[in-house]
Amino acid sequence: MDTLASLLHTSPALAWMVVKIVIVFSAVMLLASVWTWVERRGSAMIQDRIGPNRAALFGRIRIIGLAQLLADGIKFFFKEDLEPTDVNRGLFWLAPFLAFVPAMLGFAVIPFGRDFVSGGTIYHLSVLDPGNGMGMLYPMAIGGLAVYGVLVAAWSSNNKWSILGGMRASAAMVSYEIGMSLAVVSIFMTTGGYDPAEIISAQGSLPWHWNVVPQFLGFIVFFTCMFAETNRLPFDFAEGESEIVAGFNTEYGSMKFSLLALAEYAHLMTASALVVTLFFGGWQVPFVAHPSVGLSILSFVVKLLFFAWVFVWIRWTLPRFRYDQMMRLGWKAMLPMSMVNLVVHAWLMSHGR
Amino acid sequence: MGVVVKKVELSWLDRTYVWPVLKGMGITFKHFIKQLFTPTSKRYTIQYPDMKKVMPAGYRGLHELKRFEDGAIKCVACFMCAEACPARCISIEAEEFSDLNITQGFEEKRPQVFKIDMLRCIYCGMCEEACPKDAIWLRNDYEVAAYDRLSMQFGKWDLMNTYAEADGKARITEDPMPSAPRRVLAM
Ligand code: SF4
Ligand code: SF4
Numbered sequence: 141m142d143t144l145a146s147l148l149h150t151s152p153a154l155a156w157m158v159v160k161i162v163i164v165f166s167a168v169m170l171l172a173s174v175w176t177w178v179e180r181r182g183s184a185m186i187q188d189r190i191g192p193n194r195a196a197l198f199g200r201i202r203i204i205g206l207a208q209l210l211a212d213g214i215k216f217f218f219k220e221d222l223e224p225t226d227v228n229r230g231l232f233w234l235a236p237f238l239a240f241v242p243a244m245l246g247f248a249v250i251p252f253g254r255d256f257v258s259g260g261t262i263y264h265l266s267v268l269d270p271g272n273g274m275g276m277l278y279p280m281a282i283g284g285l286a287v288y289g290v291l292v293a294a295w296s297s298n299n300k301w302s303i304l305g306g307m308r309a310s311a312a313m314v315s316y317e318i319g320m321s322l323a324v325v326s327i328f329m330t331t332g333g334y335d336p337a338e339i340i341s342a343q344g345s346l347p348w349h350w351n352v353v354p355q356f357l358g359f360i361v362f363f364t365c366m367f368a369e370t371n372r373l374p375f376d377f378a379e380g381e382s383e384i385v386a387g388f389n390t391e392y393g394s395m396k397f398s399l400l401a402l403a404e405y406a407h408l409m410t411a412s413a414l415v416v417t418l419f420f421g422g423w424q425v426p427f428v429a430h431p432s433v434g435l436s437i438l439s440f441v442v443k444l445l446f447f448a449w450v451f452v453w454i455r456w457t458l459p460r461f462r463y464d465q466m467m468r469l470g471w472k473a474m475l476p477m478s479m480v481n482l483v484v485h486a487w488l489m490s491h492g493r
Numbered sequence: 494m495g496v497v498v499k500k501v502e503l504s505w506l507d508r509t510y511v512w513p514v515l516k517g518m519g520i521t522f523k524h525f526i527k528q529l530f531t532p533t534s535k536r537y538t539i540q541y542p543d544m545k546k547v548m549p550a551g552y553r554g555l556h557e558l559k560r561f562e563d564g565a566i567k568c569v570a571c572f573m574c575a576e577a578c579p580a581r582c583i584s585i586e587a588e589e590f591s592d593l594n595i596t597q598g599f600e601e602k603r604p605q606v607f608k609i610d611m612l613r614c615i616y617c618g619m620c621e622e623a624c625p626k627d628a629i630w631l632r633n634d635y636e637v638a639a640y641d642r643l644s645m646q647f648g649k650w651d652l653m654n655t656y657a658e659a660d661g662k663a664r665i666t667e668d669p670m671p672s673a674p675r676r677v678l679a680m
Binding site for chain 2: 184188189190
């Protein structure tokens with residue numbers, strides 16, 4: 141790291157920061173785009189179909205359809221960037237970025253491996269070092285921003301379907317945020333801190349000490365709310381082919397659409413990273429008390445991919461909710477459940493457990 | 494008379510919603526695994542240009558005009574098929590030919606032009622039903638497509654050779670016997 145820094149005439153801290161940012165964000169971008177393919181292949185397999193498998197590099201190397209990503213990218217890139225006449229131009233351009241950036245930013249505090257010491261300096265494997273004072277509040281806040289992407293896209297399109305979709309999605313996001321936050325609060329309480337590094341180290345390496353076991357209710361609430369937050373089925377109220385066409389992205393095409401679509405998958409990655417960090421011990425390797433750095437990263441990535449797959453899996457298992465059903469679930473089931481979870485854990489803690 | 498709506502009573506386990514979701518996920522995962530480990534050739538999807546569907550017997554596809562061993566067309570230009578055709582897409586022009594030694598002085602008929610407009614044909618098989626000589630068959634070729642309308646007008650020789658390759662027969666482009674000049678009745 142020091143040699144790299146001296147080559148670039150910067151301080152080692154800055155070089156390390158840049159390296160981390162590049163690695164984390166390119167990995168999330170890559171995973172997000174790969175997940176568009178996983179989603180399609182996975183759904184196809186679940187429905188006894190085959191899915192995209194014909195795109196090939198140079199018309200020959202098929203690599204089980206992974207070239208579809210490139211094909212899609214090229215296609216989106218060269219499509220005409222159509223802009224309907226009555227849109228609010230500035231917001232119309234801004235919306236994809238508003239959707240995409242928060243989805244990526246949430247990843248910044250997640251530790252994706254254990255810290256290591258090299259040359260007397262401690263290197264933390266998360267973009268923002270622990271002890272930055274924001275901790276887990278930061279992804280929650282950023283996640284709250286994601287609603288702007290959807291809402292601005294919907295509003296600026298000047299399309300009734302888009303607005304309906306945007307309204308529903310923002311209502312869903314806002315109402316599920318409360319239950320989610322309460323579920324997280326009870327984790328903060330039992331951990332005694334809200335820094336992701338603390339939360340992870342408090343969970344230890346034994347799977348039955350991970351937060352998912354004592355706080356199973358909290359996990360259910362949090363995970364369900366994540367579906368509403370990422371706007372994915374069964375709660376995809378921003379879209380809805382059967383009622384409001386494509387919802388908030390009806391008017392979008394070419395790269396702008398692809399950015400909106402990628403934002404959904406980036407959001408999915410961030411959401412599963414949050415689930416892993418909060419409930420499944422982050423980078424902790426089961427039964428290995430002091431894993432090596434590589435092993436801890438591997439463990440984190442495996443868990444991350446598993447939960448990202450669960451998002452896809454559930455999407456193709458459950459039918460959509462109706463709007464009122466979803467609202468009822470959010471306010472009358474998720475919120476009380478997370479409150480009960482909070483109160484029970486507070487009571488347990490006050491009795492010295 | 495009212496209809497009694499039977500309400501399904503869910504057990505408490507089903508009402509938690511979590512358990513049924515897990516059950517559903519089990520089902521989808523079973524399908525996923527099953528499909529993942531099924532070789533491509535055994536999947537439900539037929540990957541069309543690489544794999545072709547084997548058509549069942551009795552499928553009505555592209556027509557074939559049957560021929561005798563010597564290559565003579567079986568059709569006797571009786572116009573039954575053209576009459577029966579609901580799409581009116583068969584047009585026939587007859588001609589006479591004969592080996593008068595065999596036919597004892599009578600003229601024999603065969604189509605000089607036998608045209609089917611494949612764009613209008615509805616593949617109903619009525620021509621096959623109507624033919625008294627079993628000369629026209631609908632077989633199993635379903636890839637009837639072309640780049641322009643004219644190539645979809647199948648003529649006599651196209652129709653006689655449609656299945657030549659599949660059946661291992663030679664392609665023929667002319668009748669074994671020349672047509673007889675039309676005789677003018679001398680009055
Ligand atoms: S299949 Fe039917 S429509 Fe086609 S030529 Fe025969 S009778 Fe006509
Ligand atoms: S194909 Fe059959 S029905 Fe049609 S003209 Fe020839 S002999 Fe008659």
